Amino acid sequence: MKKILTSFDEAVRDIQDGSTIMVGGFGLVGIPENLILALRDANVKHLTVISNNCGVDDWGLGLLLKNKQIDKMIGSYVGENKEFQRQVLSGELDVELVPQGNLAERIRAGGAGIPAFYTPAGVGTPIAERVEVRTFDNKEYALQTALKADFSLVRAAFGDTHGNLIYNKTAQNFNPMIATAGQVTIAEVEQIVEAGSLDAAQIHTPGIYVQRLIKGKQEKRIEKLTLTK
């Protein structure tokens, strides 16, 4: 039932200059590695990227940054990336920092048809200076609007032929919401299985949200290896 692709270049071919894209992942965990590589190779420019982080200098979204493909970044934590700093300070890159919970909820709202909602995070701080603040039950909340994208790129452990996705452990993170908020959602999955192979009660992302599926081998780079000796 779903379009199952074999070429990553083809998967991202209609992403054009100036598109807004959302990309799943937290740090380097759960990022659609090969879709990002294909986007780098496609060399599309002036992207607005919505993602919790912006990769590291030589992996993940950092690759698009290095290649100067991103005009604007909306995320919650970008501290791991030196090139990011350089581009912001030089005025090449516009950045909107959003509290992580607001970011997650704004993306969910985008997929769920909720144009705006109120949240306490950021009230009384610089980030709420230009938004409506309103009191409910004696507590102040800031109005937050939904985020949507032209294309959503997500990564899952399993995808079935109906587009149903299951994520592995903390590689879930932003992927389920991002899958709902793209006009077109492209899922890079570690394994493609026949519909019916996954337990219907255990699907994280129902297939209705996924327009394209492609299988990709993951490097899964580890940012901070910490061990119990």
Next chain:
Amino acid sequence: MKKILTSFDEAVRDIQDGSTIMVGGFGLVGIPENLILALRDANVKHLTVISNNCGVDDWGLGLLLKNKQIDKMIGSYVGENKEFQRQVLSGELDVELVPQGNLAERIRAGGAGIPAFYTPAGVGTPIAERVEVRTFDNKEYALQTALKADFSLVRAAFGDTHGNLIYNKTAQNFNPMIATAGQVTIAEVEQIVEAGSLDAAQIHTPGIYVQRLIKGKQEKRIEKLTLTK
């Protein structure tokens, strides 16, 4: 780690006259049957009940209705219950009808610390007459406020000793959101298993939301048996 009870009377003992309770289920599917029976026996009065439906005349929340324990009902569809109609027409019962999606989202918001959000459902209809209507991107939306409860009563198929819950098929329905929105959440489960028996990636309701667990045998009455001959 969680309080596992064996007496349903004890499970509902601190629910007092005038409490607001939320009850999971859609029709008679996924309702916490034994918790409702115990509430009937406890004979607490003046309850405000938040639930999608209100049972049928002789089962589910219909039992509390028959026993005149409910002062106010907030739900989306109450058409299956003759006693409900009688009490509303006689002025004994106050009812607030809410579009089903608004109801689900208002309960989710209650559990998620979102005091209010905007939704299109109901705009231009009698139910949005007394709420703020606001335009985003040329479409009108109505402001909806969060719903919370003193006690949430849910039913799951499996519960583990850390309070993690897994629901069966469409018996999930309103239960996951209701579990998050109660000051105290009491879960009636078909089976209690040791922590670690359930797959961590497949938990529908994380244990943090559940304060009490109790095992209950379910009748699972069928409202409309429809068969392929």
Next chain:
Amino acid sequence: MDKELIREKIAKRAEQEIESISYVNLGIGIPTMVANYIQPDKEVVLQSENGLLGIGRFPLKEEVDPDLINAGKETVTATIGASYFSSAESFAMIRGGHIDLAILGGMEVSEAGDLANWMIPGKMIKGMGGAMDLVQGAKKVVVIMDHVNKNGDPKILKSCTLPLTGKKVVNRIITDRAVIDVSENGLVLVEVAKGFTIDDIVSATEAKLHVDENVKMGTY
């Protein structure tokens, strides 16, 4: 024609609205019957707002699971590739514009595409269920109903007299007598059922009806 045959006729015509590779929500009543007529070559996934994507046929006696129902509370099965989820997720899906088509019953539809289908003042209080969410969220909303009520009075009106389910939400009306589109310029008659003339339809419709230049006669 007897009532059951009329219902069948409407349901069969409504089936033509369903495109292959689409996600569809069918309301309670005649809309649910539409499922019986879906062409086997169409890939269609039916959504049930109580938390199921992939409604299957009714169960055999030995397949009945009391925990598996549709939004009409009827026992059903799930298709291969189905998924279950919460009511919040289900309505996020509906409200977020992910459902391609919703087919609902109607009491009244207005010239502007307003729909009334949930309450008659003074009668039994039932509740709107998910109808108000569906009419706002689905990409296309088709209302199926009898062309006139029991007294023979039009149900397609200049403006609705009953409390609304949604304002300007209907895209197409399919009745036992005609198919009518809601356009920016008002209602457009696009098909007339067998045994009726254009004049029959116009006189049984209170709202102003533009007749499409390519109106098709006797299509169903």
Next chain:
Amino acid sequence: MDKELIREKIAKRAEQEIESISYVNLGIGIPTMVANYIQPDKEVVLQSENGLLGIGRFPLKEEVDPDLINAGKETVTATIGASYFSSAESFAMIRGGHIDLAILGGMEVSEAGDLANWMIPGKMIKGMGGAMDLVQGAKKVVVIMDHVNKNGDPKILKSCTLPLTGKKVVNRIITDRAVIDVSENGLVLVEVAKGFTIDDIVSATEAKLHVDENVKMGTY
């Protein structure tokens, strides 16, 4: 005392804030270290805002799963009874008041309980991550930090000079020198660490400090 020992001292004192049978979120840095000192008889579940309830110890080499990290992006394990979920669910949990305690680092705390811990104008842009959500959502917020900065200047101020993370959000401050509660009437000194006097603390604190009548000396 060397830096590592001071960090350890603060972390150990902070551990006393954790009650048995509670859900706790530990921030990045020294707060993460607190986990190492949790008394084995306490039943504590650690939440990680990237979608894990039940953070376990760091993995053995053979246990490493690159898909399993904490919010500081360190490889971890999950405890028995853990659960994974999305970021939206994780922050619903945090924002909704389900986390009993959040322990965070701080750059500055004000008399009113304002916290600044996410940015220094003109320096590297990092972002606030989940800190702004955590300080608003957790039932109790404990800030742990050095009492004074590298130049010996107070970090507990009449009002913060850095951009805020949250306004009136801190319940308790634990430093290398003292434990201070934020009350409706201002800051209250409740404990003084070994080797310091009440006067030491008062003079190293810019904000007005009320000394609790039961202030405890040399507790850690």
